[in-house]
Amino acid sequence: MGIAKGIRLRMGKTSKVYLVIMAGGGGTRFWPWSREKRPKQILPILSDRPMIWETVERVRPFAPAEKIFIVTASFQAKELHRQVPQIPPGNILMEPQGKNTAPCLCLAALHIQQRNSEAIMAVLPADHFIPDRKLFLQTLKGAAEFAAKQNFLVTLGIQPTEPETGYGYIQKGEILGQAAGLQVFRAKAFREKPSRARALHYLHRGDYLWNSGMFVWKVGVFLEALERFLPSLYREMLRFKASLGTPRANLVLKNIYERIQPVSVDYGIMEKAPNVALMQVKFLWNDVGSWAALTQIWPKDEAGNVLPGGKQVTRGKVLVIDSSGCLVRAEEKLIAIIGLKDMIVVESGNAFLVCPKERSQDVRRVLQELNDKGWKEYL
Amino acid sequence: MGIAKGIRLRMGKTSKVYLVIMAGGGGTRFWPWSREKRPKQILPILSDRPMIWETVERVRPFAPAEKIFIVTASFQAKELHRQVPQIPPGNILMEPQGKNTAPCLCLAALHIQQRNSEAIMAVLPADHFIPDRKLFLQTLKGAAEFAAKQNFLVTLGIQPTEPETGYGYIQKGEILGQAAGLQVFRAKAFREKPSRARALHYLHRGDYLWNSGMFVWKVGVFLEALERFLPSLYREMLRFKASLGTPRANLVLKNIYERIQPVSVDYGIMEKAPNVALMQVKFLWNDVGSWAALTQIWPKDEAGNVLPGGKQVTRGKVLVIDSSGCLVRAEEKLIAIIGLKDMIVVESGNAFLVCPKERSQDVRRVLQELNDKGWKEYL
Numbered sequence: 001m002g003i004a005k006g007i008r009l010r011m012g013k014t015s016k017v018y019l020v021i022m023a024g025g026g027g028t029r030f031w032p033w034s035r036e037k038r039p040k041q042i043l044p045i046l047s048d049r050p051m052i053w054e055t056v057e058r059v060r061p062f063a064p065a066e067k068i069f070i071v072t073a074s075f076q077a078k079e080l081h082r083q084v085p086q087i088p089p090g091n092i093l094m095e096p097q098g099k100n101t102a103p104c105l106c107l108a109a110l111h112i113q114q115r116n117s118e119a120i121m122a123v124l125p126a127d128h129f130i131p132d133r134k135l136f137l138q139t140l141k142g143a144a145e146f147a148a149k150q151n152f153l154v155t156l157g158i159q160p161t162e163p164e165t166g167y168g169y170i171q172k173g174e175i176l177g178q179a180a181g182l183q184v185f186r187a188k189a190f191r192e193k194p195s196r197a198r199a200l201h202y203l204h205r206g207d208y209l210w211n212s213g214m215f216v217w218k219v220g221v222f223l224e225a226l227e228r229f230l231p232s233l234y235r236e237m238l239r240f241k242a243s244l245g246t247p248r249a250n251l252v253l254k255n256i257y258e259r260i261q262p263v264s265v266d267y268g269i270m271e272k273a274p275n276v277a278l279m280q281v282k283f284l285w286n287d288v289g290s291w292a293a294l295t296q297i298w299p300k301d302e303a304g305n306v307l308p309g310g311k312q313v314t315r316g317k318v319l320v321i322d323s324s325g326c327l328v329r330a331e332e333k334l335i336a337i338i339g340l341k342d343m344i345v346v347e348s349g350n351a352f353l354v355c356p357k358e359r360s361q362d363v364r365r366v367l368q369e370l371n372d373k374g375w376k377e378y379l
Numbered sequence: 380m381g382i383a384k385g386i387r388l389r390m391g392k393t394s395k396v397y398l399v400i401m402a403g404g405g406g407t408r409f410w411p412w413s414r415e416k417r418p419k420q421i422l423p424i425l426s427d428r429p430m431i432w433e434t435v436e437r438v439r440p441f442a443p444a445e446k447i448f449i450v451t452a453s454f455q456a457k458e459l460h461r462q463v464p465q466i467p468p469g470n471i472l473m474e475p476q477g478k479n480t481a482p483c484l485c486l487a488a489l490h491i492q493q494r495n496s497e498a499i500m501a502v503l504p505a506d507h508f509i510p511d512r513k514l515f516l517q518t519l520k521g522a523a524e525f526a527a528k529q530n531f532l533v534t535l536g537i538q539p540t541e542p543e544t545g546y547g548y549i550q551k552g553e554i555l556g557q558a559a560g561l562q563v564f565r566a567k568a569f570r571e572k573p574s575r576a577r578a579l580h581y582l583h584r585g586d587y588l589w590n591s592g593m594f595v596w597k598v599g600v601f602l603e604a605l606e607r608f609l610p611s612l613y614r615e616m617l618r619f620k621a622s623l624g625t626p627r628a629n630l631v632l633k634n635i636y637e638r639i640q641p642v643s644v645d646y647g648i649m650e651k652a653p654n655v656a657l658m659q660v661k662f663l664w665n666d667v668g669s670w671a672a673l674t675q676i677w678p679k680d681e682a683g684n685v686l687p688g689g690k691q692v693t694r695g696k697v698l699v700i701d702s703s704g705c706l707v708r709a710e711e712k713l714i715a716i717i718g719l720k721d722m723i724v725v726e727s728g729n730a731f732l733v734c735p736k737e738r739s740q741d742v743r744r745v746l747q748e749l750n751d752k753g754w755k756e757y758l
Binding site (some may be wrong): 032317319321322330332333334335336337338339340343345347350351352353354355356358359362363365366369370373375378 | 411696698700701709711712713714715716717718719722724726729730731732733734735737738741742744745748749752754757
């Protein structure tokens with residue numbers, strides 16, 4: 001497709017690289033635009049195409065469609081397939097329920113191992129903003145080469161530019177080498193989303209990178225780590241492996257997912273494994289994790305207001321009086337604001353959200369309350 | 380009706396008192412709930428009945444329906460009649476266009492004069508909040524008695540409780556007498572809506588009252604003042620007087636209204652006339668002039684949020700997280716707010732308004748911009 005024009009990565013048809021795109025996220029962060037059945041990854045947030053489509057096209061020069069897997073929730077699979085018809089239906093892997101990233105990636109690894117036991121597996125979230133595709137692909141290629149040569153679990157880290165409290169952080173250890181002109185360190189420590197004070201501390205120390213949630217490893221190295229650090233999950237999933245390709249596979253997986261505990265790959269494996277490498281990447285990146293993040297991505301007017309136009313145009317209208325630093329998205333109605341500063345005002349479907357930009361992470365509390373109240377029609 | 384139960388004012392059937400309710404206001408202050416074709420006075424703001432209905436019922440013990448006139452804009456008359464079917468259709472007077480209050484009251488005075496040249500005319504806005512009906516009616520009776528005995532234009536003034544910038548002020552002069560146990564002063568000076576500093580000054584001086592926009596006078600005394608202080612308006616309107624009762628009346632009025640200048644009764648007459656009396660009333664009063672005013676009238680929850688329930692219930696829902704001092708009215712959708720303080724958030728029809736409480740007077744600027752942009756569907 002047009003996106004990849006001019007990018008030549010020479011991975012070749014015999015490449016061992018397989019991509020896994022994790023698209024299991026619920027529709028919480030961009031509520032009310034995103035909903036349970038309309039998760040962020042299928043929204044046209046960054047262009048007039050769904051984010052998942054952007055993500056797939058971004059990596060197409062790196063791997064042919066048949067080597068791209070997408071893991072998603074069963075109930076989202078049909079809609080997802082509609083959004084990325086270029087991916088073979090058999091490559092859309094369905095989780096019976098969300099159990100965080102470790103089971104998700106185990107499922108993907110077993111599928112990939114079946115195709116090629118020597119495979120390099122690159123893991124990407126479905127919904128990130130990475131405008132420099134060429135640099136991104138060069139980086140990914142470097143990481144794949146590094147992973148191919150050594151038995152490391154490679155994770156991509158981003159140089160922090162501000163004391164962001166919405167990201168995890170990884171501390172750099174000793175240098176392990178170079179790949180694609182980038183330094184690769186041993187990962188010394190993984191830190192969950194920090195307080196603001198702690199985030200400032202990480203930023204000033206300079207030896208912490210943001211955890212991008214992107215990983216590259218040999219499928220065998222990853223499964224070994226799983227066996228070692230999450231043995232019960234691994235044992236359960238071996239039953240699924242045995243069923244793969246049989247009519248029982250879905251039922252076996254459903255049964256397993258009812259029993260296993262949710263666990264993230266960061267907490268379950270990366271924080272514990274000794275062979276974790278941290279590649280310090282240079283491309284601009286944003287996890288598009290909240291409405292506030294869009295105020296950094298979508299264009300602003302002179303007053304610093306983000307009033308989606310262009311590809312985001314809807315039937316809705318916006319009228320702004322004496323306001324600055326706001327993001328206002330009207331889908332159907334007119335939204336008039338007077339005297340607002342740094343506010344998020346969003347209309348979508350049957351709901352409206354108003355909150356200060358700095359509170360946009362708390363949208364999840366709205367979802368919790370809606371759940372508690374049983375107001376399902378707004379979820 | 381139930382409202383007036385227990386109130387006996389003994390005005391009798393032969394009373395000369397006629398009521399004029401001014402209901403010509405546009406739908407600007409409560410936009411987007413109020414609209415051009417759905418002005419404030421027909422909204423169920425204070426109960427499940429339109430404000431105009433409340434106003435009519437409030438004065439029913441004081442005057443029978445056939446002595447109550449309502450002046451409104453032609454295009455609003457039909458809807459208004461639907462809202463107050465108890466008023467005879469012939470008592471709903473239609474202005475061809477809005478020309479402020481002096482022409483409006485001249486029109487009413489001529490109609491009343493035709494019925495009874497000795498009439499006492501009491502003027503009330505259509506849309507005020509006056510919870511103590513009994514005290515209000517006693518006051519009105521006192522004012523009517525005062526006006527009957529002397530040739531004064533009596534205006535009702537409210538003791539200020541805060542430096543309100545949304546009201547006009549009237550300075551008390553020498554004392555003229557008493558009526559219904561209330562003091563009546565000569566009106567010394569009329570002041571337009573003041574700055575905050577000036578409003579504070581008026582409040583501290585203690586000799587300024589809020590201009591309630593309620594007047595009581597003999598119809599003859601008022602028409603004399605009109606003739607003296609607004610002679611050209613008066614002359615024009617004499618042509619209408621001559622046509623009253625003929626098929627030409629509406630056309631004559633339309634023709635006159637195309638020529639006359641808009642002028643308020645305060646500016647055109649009250650500020651200039653020597654015989655203006657100011658009666659200091661004691662009932663609780665609010666002109667319900669903005670969304671912010673409703674935060675003083677509608678009930679609040681523990682966090683000081685006004686979330687219309689009871690009679691104001693709609694299909695809409697409201698979800699509040701960490702917010703205080705807000706007024707949130709959802710008509711159809713769910714409105715979720717997080718971390719807001721003293722905000723007005725209103726959904727109605729095809730529009731949505733968000734503004735700080737202290738900016739709610741600026742809703743008129745939204746209307747201006749909508750006009751300028753030609754976005755008529757939101758007016």
